[in-house]
Amino acid sequence: MEAKGGTVLYACSVVLILTGVSCNFIHISSLVHHGVEGEPLLLSVATHFPLNETEIQGTWSHTTPSGTRTTLVTFTKDTSITNMMFRNHLVFSEPNVSLFIQKLNQMDEGDYHLNLNIAFHNTTVHVIKEDRTVRVTVDVPVSHPVVEKSPSYAVIEDEANVTMTCSVKRGTRVRFKWLRNNVSLAPSDRYHYSQDNSTLVISPVRKEDKGIYCCVARNPVSLGQSSRALELNVYYGPYNLEVNSIYGLRTGEVFTINPGELVFFECRADSNPPNSYVWISKRHNTTEVITEGPRMEVLFYRLAQTEEYLCRAFNNVTQKQDEAQFTLIVADLGTEKEKHTQEGHPVSSLAAIAACSLFVIGFMLLFFLRRTCHPKRVIMSIYNRPFSEQKRPHRSGHEDATEDFGIYEFVSIPGKMDSAQASCRSLARLESIQDMHTTIYDVIRHVPETQSHSLLS
Ligand SMILES: *[C@@H]1O[C@H](CO)[C@@H](O)[C@H](O)[C@H]1NC(C)=O
Ligand SMILES: *[C@@H]1O[C@H](CO)[C@@H](O)[C@H](O)[C@H]1NC(C)=O
Ligand SMILES: *[C@@H]1O[C@H](CO)[C@@H](O)[C@H](O)[C@H]1NC(C)=O
Numbered sequence: 320m321e322a323k324g325g326t327v328l329y330a331c332s333v334v335l336i337l338t339g340v341s342c343n344f345i346h347i348s349s350l351v352h353h354g355v356e357g358e359p360l361l362l363s364v365a366t367h368f369p370l371n372e373t374e375i376q377g378t379w380s381h382t383t384p385s386g387t388r389t390t391l392v393t394f395t396k397d398t399s400i401t402n403m404m405f406r407n408h409l410v411f412s413e414p415n416v417s418l419f420i421q422k423l424n425q426m427d428e429g430d431y432h433l434n435l436n437i438a439f440h441n442t443t444v445h446v447i448k449e450d451r452t453v454r455v456t457v458d459v460p461v462s463h464p465v466v467e468k469s470p471s472y473a474v475i476e477d478e479a480n481v482t483m484t485c486s487v488k489r490g491t492r493v494r495f496k497w498l499r500n501n502v503s504l505a506p507s508d509r510y511h512y513s514q515d516n517s518t519l520v521i522s523p524v525r526k527e528d529k530g531i532y533c534c535v536a537r538n539p540v541s542l543g544q545s546s547r548a549l550e551l552n553v554y555y556g557p558y559n560l561e562v563n564s565i566y567g568l569r570t571g572e573v574f575t576i577n578p579g580e581l582v583f584f585e586c587r588a589d590s591n592p593p594n595s596y597v598w599i600s601k602r603h604n605t606t607e608v609i610t611e612g613p614r615m616e617v618l619f620y621r622l623a624q625t626e627e628y629l630c631r632a633f634n635n636v637t638q639k640q641d642e643a644q645f646t647l648i649v650a651d652l653g654t655e656k657e658k659h660t661q662e663g664h665p666v667s668s669l670a671a672i673a674a675c676s677l678f679v680i681g682f683m684l685l686f687f688l689r690r691t692c693h694p695k696r697v698i699m700s701i702y703n704r705p706f707s708e709q710k711r712p713h714r715s716g717h718e719d720a721t722e723d724f725g726i727y728e729f730v731s732i733p734g735k736m737d738s739a740q741a742s743c744r745s746l747a748r749l750e751s752i753q754d755m756h757t758t759i760y761d762v763i764r765h766v767p768e769t770q771s772h773s774l775l776s
């Protein structure tokens with residue numbers, strides 16, 4: 320055992336000499352602690368040396384942020400002396416030299432130094448010195464943030480500044496963050512923040528600032544807490560004024576339409592609140608208001624007539640307006656258009672017609688063939704009875720044979736005799752068919768003079 324301690328020490332000395340890095344006989348997992356006020360905190364130390372083979376001696380001391388240093392605990396392997404001032408506040412736990420703070424307060428903030436000397440038994444020369452510093456902050460958790468806006472009403476673009484403030488009732492070292500429509504605000508030279516970001520001044524306000532705002536408050540011991548949403552409404556526009564029509568042909572600002580066509584034009588611009596629109600006709604150096612609203616409806620009947628029109632959009636809050644001018648030409652456009660469409664796909668339309676025709680012809684042919692070739696089928700056994708009886712089934716239904724015209728097929732029952740079929744025979748060959756065992760007749764061609772002998776005559 321003694322040899323082991325000595326070996327560890329020796330090995331470490333070699334490492335220290337070679338690399339300048341000391342062995343870690345103690346380990347502190349976290350060198351920064353964010354403590355919550357009123358709660359306990361353990362400054363945990365793990366020792367990596369055999370306590371029964373060593374002598375230790377050390378101190379825990381505390382330096383406040385202002386720089387005042389106090390010794391908290393002095394200890395050896397067997398005893399510890401805690402500073403009288405902190406007897407009810409600190410617990411020094413042996414043998415692992417951890418320090419436990421029972422109930423954190425703001426005074427506990429600062430750096431905690433552990434100074435430890437380790438001497439191995441039977442080693443008189445070397446004493447290992449270990450020094451560690453743990454930083455402790457003590458914070459109050461952040462309460463729910465409250466957001467306010469000034470002015471509280473909607474503002475006009477480029478004219479107003481908006482101030483938003485975020486505040487919390489409780490919380491230390493609170494940092495604020497601002498979101499618009501759930502996205503962090505991108506930096507802008509129109510955004511001015513207070514030091515902790517609790518106040519945001521937008522100067523001047525622009526269209527793109529419109530949205531739903533909220534602030535998020537956080538500190539080292541609280542996850543971000545979000546305030547309620549606050550809407551910022553900005554009046555702006557009109558912007559991007561446009562005149563459109565689904566009718567006629569458009570070339571830039573010139574619309575060509577058919578005479579006699581009823582045409583609608585639509586005027587649109589981005590604006591808050593919505594614009595009011597006025598349509599103006601310019602003719603012979605005079606202007607005339609035709610209609611109001613986003614739509615203009617006109618019926619042109621004269622050919623080769625050119626007219627100038629104007630759509631004016633006005634935002635009655637921003638007191639700004641914009642206008643778009645366009646020219647109307649009435650020309651016979653319809654036939655031209657048709658020609659275009661025909662020329663556009665001459666091959667494909669011809670092909671389609673040809674394909675359709677072929678399909679119809681093919682279908683008719685198929686139908687015709689089926690009709691002529693598929694006989695009505697009658698199954699009967701012919702050898703059990705005399706031939707004269709065979710005509711019975713044909714006559715039994717009714718005496719008028721005119722409805723029985725058609726192609727007939729006689730099939731003998733398999734097994735008793737070779738069966739055969741006659742089908743699709745030409746009508747001309749009817750008289751020659753006399754195979755009595757198998758097939759009899761295909762067609763009754765004419766209305767016979769006497770019904771009783773019609774089949775066999
Ligand atoms: C140190 O000892 C204390 C009390 O015995 C114990 O609560 C703590 O978990 C120990 N810490 C380590 C790192 O072993
Ligand atoms: C907005 O703020 C600017 C300075 O950032 C100031 O010059 C201006 O007068 C303010 N406008 C209003 C309406 O308060
Ligand atoms: C149109 O009005 C302008 C001034 O607004 C004038 O100078 C011009 O002579 C007028 N033209 C006709 C054809 O009236």
Ligand SMILES: *[C@@H]1O[C@H](CO)[C@@H](O)[C@H](O)[C@H]1NC(C)=O
Nearest residue numbers: 592593594595596634635636
């Ligand atoms: C502005 O125009 C809207 C319609 O576009 C109308 O409802 C509103 O009363 C107008 N406001 C003012 C101040 O004229």
